[in-house]
Amino acid sequence: xxxSTIIFALLITATLFGIVAARENTRSQFIALQEAQAKHFAxxxxxxxxxxxxATLASNARVGDIAHQKLGLAAPKNDQIVMVKAP
Numbered sequence: 001x002x003x004s005t006i007i008f009a010l011l012i013t014a015t016l017f018g019i020v021a022a023r024e025n026t027r028s029q030f031i032a033l034q035e036a037q038a039k040h041f042a043x044x045x046x047x048x049x050x051x052x053x054x055a056t057l058a059s060n061a062r063v064g065d066i067a068h069q070k071l072g073l074a075a076p077k078n079d080q081i082v083m084v085k086a087p
Contacts, residue, residue: 056062067073
């Protein structure tokens with residue numbers, strides 16, 4: 001009877017250590033998940049900001065202003081336009 005009691009106590013102790021290890025593993029994985037979700041949220045916000053910035057920088061009005069101010073370009077006048085007929 002004494003031998004079976006010792007074996008039973010050892011099995012219970014091993015099970016308890018397994019439970020503690022599993023809980024610690026679960027906690028660390030949950031923390032990693034929360035960090036990944038926070039990074040995903042930050043990257044998603046940054047992506048939205050970059051899309052808005054790209055739309056602003058690529059707007060036709062802005063491109064036209066830069067072409068006129070920095071490059072000195074202007075729209076051609078009617079007498080400067082030449083129509084070419086396709087063969």
